[in-house]
Amino acid sequence: MTDFMQVLILGLLLGGVYALMASGLTLLFGVMRVVNLAHAAFMILAAYIAFFAFELLGVDPLLSILIAMPIMFVLGIVIYALLFRRIEGTPRYVEMTVLLTFGLALVVEGMLTFFFTGIFRSTGPSYARQSFFFGEFFVPKGQLLALGVSIALLSALWAFLTFTKPGTAVRATMQNRTAAEIVGVNVRRISAMSFGIGMALAGAAGSLLSFLFPFFPSRHWQWVAILLSLIVLGGMGSLKGAVIGALILAVASALMTHRFGPSWSPITFYVALFLVLMVRPQGLFGKVVRI
Amino acid sequence: MTPLLQLQDLTAGYGAGPDILNTINLTIESGRSYCIIGPNGAGKSTLLKVVCGILKPRAGEVLFRGNPVGGLRPDQLLGTGICYVPQERTVFPAMNVRENLIMGAYSVRNRATVQERMARVLEMFPILEERTNQLAGTLSGGEQQMVTLGRALMVNPVLLMIDEPSLGLAPQVADQIFATIGDLGRLDITVLLVEQNAHKGLQCADWGIVLDLGTTRFEGPADGLLQDPRIRDLYLGTRRGEVKEADR
Numbered sequence: 001m002t003d004f005m006q007v008l009i010l011g012l013l014l015g016g017v018y019a020l021m022a023s024g025l026t027l028l029f030g031v032m033r034v035v036n037l038a039h040a041a042f043m044i045l046a047a048y049i050a051f052f053a054f055e056l057l058g059v060d061p062l063l064s065i066l067i068a069m070p071i072m073f074v075l076g077i078v079i080y081a082l083l084f085r086r087i088e089g090t091p092r093y094v095e096m097t098v099l100l101t102f103g104l105a106l107v108v109e110g111m112l113t114f115f116f117t118g119i120f121r122s123t124g125p126s127y128a129r130q131s132f133f134f135g136e137f138f139v140p141k142g143q144l145l146a147l148g149v150s151i152a153l154l155s156a157l158w159a160f161l162t163f164t165k166p167g168t169a170v171r172a173t174m175q176n177r178t179a180a181e182i183v184g185v186n187v188r189r190i191s192a193m194s195f196g197i198g199m200a201l202a203g204a205a206g207s208l209l210s211f212l213f214p215f216f217p218s219r220h221w222q223w224v225a226i227l228l229s230l231i232v233l234g235g236m237g238s239l240k241g242a243v244i245g246a247l248i249l250a251v252a253s254a255l256m257t258h259r260f261g262p263s264w265s266p267i268t269f270y271v272a273l274f275l276v277l278m279v280r281p282q283g284l285f286g287k288v289v290r291i
Numbered sequence: 292m293t294p295l296l297q298l299q300d301l302t303a304g305y306g307a308g309p310d311i312l313n314t315i316n317l318t319i320e321s322g323r324s325y326c327i328i329g330p331n332g333a334g335k336s337t338l339l340k341v342v343c344g345i346l347k348p349r350a351g352e353v354l355f356r357g358n359p360v361g362g363l364r365p366d367q368l369l370g371t372g373i374c375y376v377p378q379e380r381t382v383f384p385a386m387n388v389r390e391n392l393i394m395g396a397y398s399v400r401n402r403a404t405v406q407e408r409m410a411r412v413l414e415m416f417p418i419l420e421e422r423t424n425q426l427a428g429t430l431s432g433g434e435q436q437m438v439t440l441g442r443a444l445m446v447n448p449v450l451l452m453i454d455e456p457s458l459g460l461a462p463q464v465a466d467q468i469f470a471t472i473g474d475l476g477r478l479d480i481t482v483l484l485v486e487q488n489a490h491k492g493l494q495c496a497d498w499g500i501v502l503d504l505g506t507t508r509f510e511g512p513a514d515g516l517l518q519d520p521r522i523r524d525l526y527l528g529t530r531r532g533e534v535k536e537a538d539r
Contacts, residue, residue, distance in 0.1 A: 172383050179381035184366040184398035
């Protein structure tokens with residue numbers, strides 16, 4: 001039982017971070033029906049920002065979130081305006097977005113490899129190596145801090161979507177794009193803003209990733225697969241779904257690691273992905289959408 | 292006096308497809324209610340989509356109170372008082388009735404005005420008053436239609452375009468919706484209604500317009516069109532043999 005509780009704690013600690021990673025992805029799908037395959041590549045890009053800010057300037061990775069988020073927000077708006085605006089309204093929009101984000105992921109990965117090589121990196125703030133005991137349970141300090149940051153950012157995102165006028169417009173666009181357009185929401189501006197917010201969330205997640213997990217440019221493929229399985233389980237486009245999907249799968253993967261060893265952990269996500277697609281393709285909180 | 296809305300040689304279509312509206316000319320005067328009838332594919336819905344800004348015209352002019360408005364976005368047109376209620380039910384399903392109505396006033400900045408209009412809308416639709424906290428996605432078809440109509444009224448429209456409000460509704464519910472639409476004239480709203488159910492549509496309008504193959508075929512007082520044997524035969528489907536012809 002103690003063992004199980006310990007695994008549960010470690011799973012939930014990581015689950016919160018996974019939820020933050022997945023939130024940008026599910027937001028973007030909800031607003032624009034874009035499955036951003038480059039989401040994790042941008043996370044890795046932000047991890048490099050945090051890495052060099054730490055190595056060269058001594059900036060703590062938690063503080064570099066404040067650098068990464070605005071940079072990624074602006075980058076998101078630029079990418080939306082330069083690339084996504086061109087394919088809006090084209091007959092094969094959904095297929096085009098998959099190709100476009102796949103291409104973006106390759107470009108980001110290629111540039112990172114070109115400039116920073118393919119070697120393993122990891123930022124090493126002191127708390128990343130510290131841990132403490134809470135009662136009889138072992139708690140890694142870095143993961144606890146990352147969870148705290150994730151909860152804070154997800155709460156801020158929720159409050160923005162619930163209580164502000166632009167946030168309400170984002171929710172309206174997610175629920176019915178035509179209706180949002182009719183009541184006077186500038187859906188293009190909302191799309192651009194959502195793209196920026198999604199990227200900023202990837203930026204924050206990347207800063208956390210930089211000290212939680214070792215990374216290198218092509219690592220994003222593994223991450224994007226995990227994130228897709230989380231949001232498919234939760235229901236694509238649902239923020240609540242992304243959080244719950246992340247917590248469930250993080251705990252499941254922690255249990256797998258505990259029972260069978262770490263090499264079995266990644267397969268948890270793929271098995272979950274297949275099961276969800278077979279049994280309940282719309283996920284836990286998703287609705288059936290026609291594309 | 293400048294007419295409220297004028298379409299001049301307007302041509303429009305979707306994507307790379309053929310022209311759905313073909314050099315159409317139409318004048319809408321304020322203070323009257325209009326009903327556009329015509330067979331499937333005549334371009335009725337397309338006409339509304341162009342006027343409200345969802346679809347860009349390919350050629351020709353849309354004049355609203357004499358000013359060219361063709362090609363403006365819906366959020367730019369709302370300020371002029373042009374409002375559109377589309378055919379498919381377009382409530383925000385995960386928001387409650389109150390939030391849906393508030394979204395209708397998205398372009399209105401003054402909170403007091405929003406509250407005032409909401410009170411008026413709830414007065415017009417007493418059923419919605421009882422359901423203000425219910426999620427719109429869980430309402431019946433008729434109630435959802437009332438939400439979309441009520442939501443449109445939140446901007447105090449000058450020209451309200453309604454596309455097939457009776458679609459998929461039980462006859463009594465549809466009658467109720469038509470009765471409400473008939474009353475809109477009293478609020479100084481010019482109604483432009485598109486309706487497949489030509490009889491019902493013409494009954495609640497002053498002026499009828501027959502659209503076919505992307506252009507206007509006839510227009511005249513709605514009572515007159517209801518009596519006109521040519522219209523009856525071709526578009527109202529009163530003679531059995533001709534019904535299928537008109538539906539094609």
